[in-house]
Amino acid sequence: MSVLKTALQQQQFACVMEFVPKPSAERFAAMDAIMARRQLCGWPMTLAIGDRVSSPLDMSPLDALACFEHPVPALPHFSGKDRERHHLLAQMRRMDAAGQHQLLMLTGDRLPGHTPGKRPVRYLESVAALQIARQTYPHWWLGAALNPFKYREEEGAAQYLKAEKKLAAGADFFILQLGFDAAKHQEAMHWMRRQRAPKPMLACLMSLTQGRAGMLDHVAGVTVTPSMRQMLEAEAAQSKAFAQARSIDRLALQVIGVKLMGYAGVHLSGIHEPSQLLALEARLAHWQTQVATLEQWAPAWQASWQMPSLPAVTFHPPQAAWREGESRVVASFAQKARYHAMHGMHGLLFSRRNPVSQLFGWAVRQPMWATGLGAQVLHSVERAVKRPLLGCDTCGRCRLEDTLYTCPETCPKGLANGPCGGTTLNRCEFGDRECIHSAKYRTAKAVRQTDVLAQRLIPCVEQHNRHRSSWPGWFGGKVQPVTQPSAPRSRRES
Template identity: 40%
Template sequence: MSQLFSYFQQNKFCVLVEYLSSFNEVFPVKTVFAGYPAMMTLADRVHSDHDMAPLDASRQYPDAVEKVLHFAGKGRDIQDLEYFLQQAKAADIQNLLLLTGDKLKEHHKGNDSAERSRYLESVNAVMAAKESGGFCIGVAFNPFKYAEAERDAQYLKLHKKIKAGADFIVTQLGYDIEALKQAQAFLKRHHYTQNILACVMPLSLARANFMLKHKVAGIVITPHMLKVLAEEKQAGLSERVYLRCALQILICQHLGFAGVDLSACHKPEEQMLLESYIEEYRHLDLHALEALWTSLWQIKTGKELMPEPADFSRPPSSGQIMKYHQLHVMHDAFFDSKIAKGVGRFIFNSPFWERRAAAKTLLKTEHISKHSIVGCESCGQCRLGDTLYICPETCPKGLANGPCGGTSLDRCEFGDRECIHSVKARLAKAVEQTEILKDKLIATVPIEVRGTSSWKNWYLTSEA
């Protein structure tokens, strides 16, 4: 059993101190942080797509120091994860945080399906790690969503991550305490026993401006927050950055979180300052802590830490609903019925389809018939029946099980479109199919299947 898992079982609030594998120096690692049990966690390719692998970076630290390793699925396939799991076991690494990851800095759209950058989805990574066994598996979750559809989509995917086998949850970095309370309430409401930790960071004006300039995905920095931070810096009150972080840690402990993931606080002098504030204010109760937090952020309406507009929703169009129903009827008739499966299996069992010209013609026919309707990219493993006939290949990351954490008010992290998973969540509510987005774990598409006919594959592998 890992130490982290034992802390969870003993209800010990813990601190995961995050380090980047791109660091060129080895830092002292704490096993206790402000009286809390602590361990190090190594992030995966945050600064660059070519950062040192967390597993390699972990070898610079003593084996006796327990570690949590991140694995981001960006630019990776299931075989990459399987190799990573083998390496982790060999190194006696038990704690993993499995992420889809933000977009690659060198993301390639590609002129065809084979060329585009791929992302191994966190749900699929969790399923594989669970099957491998012996790991304490963490997942990320972003509760800081302020459009109804993208918030629904996040929670629907969290259901899937838990069903896939997640043992603990780490939230995205954020400063809206009410959103953190909602995440905790969600777990209680659904009787989930997974432990949840909040990602926290001492937020300076420089860091806030950096995240805005570089459009760090999924993190909410409002004009009000910038105004407060600028005023503090001008008044010589920059240490409030660490006081505010200490308050958030203490609030999370009072709320029942299992711990925090402490980001961007790896230097000993920063850690000592943060610890001193935790010690100074840990005697306060939740009400007093929240009052001080509200005062420091100059919160009056409760919406100062939310983006504008703070909330909005809209129903799917009549065209989207009609398209769903038409495709659903067609799918049932041509792919799901016993007769269709029997006929399809009979047709595609013929050796005729093994001929190169026949296979090429079939693939071209399928692509032409589906691309203009749903955006088909010939993935070879059609999942439309499980995604409300919104093709996951139209997501830049190719995610089928739900969104990444990088959306902003329904907009995709790539900024050039609406998130398809927000569209799905909105449509699912309208046609009363929300359960499928919560319960259906969609398998990853093997590399060798891509570029083959999903029609042929469907009939030859589906049960009668």
């Protein structure tokens, strides 16, 4: 049994050390030395190995594991960037052969070079990946991500609704995205405790300095507010050593805080040298003797973010401060009217019950549409009708009924089950639009269909089914097979 699985099942606080694999012998040797300690303050340690963090050409998690001098307990990641079902299954087969039976599922941040409107890039989203993995390897220990650090109702509520899908799809534990807002850490824990079958959660933490705050500008979905930056700048102005010591002290306090909140462990990012781990361990030992309750912890945490002559730090953006449970937004008249119009049209043509739907179904099931030429014509007709209305990309299996008539293909990542973690104040990670899932949430709330966003698990669209009409299949008719694409050239599968 794995170190992480054992710790979580035995309710023992766990430390997961993040490792982004790069072809550097020094980097591997340093992490080897860190993992040789096996524990942090008596808490068991395991290694999380990132996947496609920078590029599709990054070393794979399994290749990285093979580069360590000594065997290390590991939690490999799987990122859905530019991936299909067969990539996930290939990685899992390799892992199974190596005796690795735990995996963290991530949709993944924007792939470098992915520009909307150019070559489409497919992302195997985490809900679908969880479904595939759970069906293929029922006994595996599977993790998922949650980003509670959202400050508009639409994006925040949509995160929690999607997390419910991840629970239903088979997630055994959650790891939060990196964040510093203690109120949001508590909010996420309260949400999990309300679930029918709560799962353990780990908080992703990092010691934050001015330099790292600048680096996080390029990490989607991480919030570092202006007042936080101002304080970090004041620390750096005193000295680099002073700023570094303060950042390690805050990290130790944050670890203590999330442990007191009920988190099952921490996912520590940015610790690359044994000296950094030893410094953290020393501050953890100090604070464990000083702080035993959240009431004792809160003022110490607040003080760690204060500097003389500076105003108090706030962790929410100046523009918004939504908390889970607050209800403020409403859909526009146009959004509601569009939903009702599309719902009425769908019922008329696709209910399979009324005469119009039955006639339409009969028409698209005719043998002529199952021929090569007929299939092309029908595909062109469906695309010509639906693309101007919905942004449809004729994916071969229409999911509009499950997405409140918001086409998933209008998301740059093609996500159907809910948002990724990269939104900021409802803006898409790509920056050129509002997140479609925020707009979808407003509509769902207005028409009292938010349960759809939490309960309907939408499988991935298979690569070989794309770019053909969905109509014959909807009515149970014969579908013209699409020629399977030639086997891809050799590439890293994981």
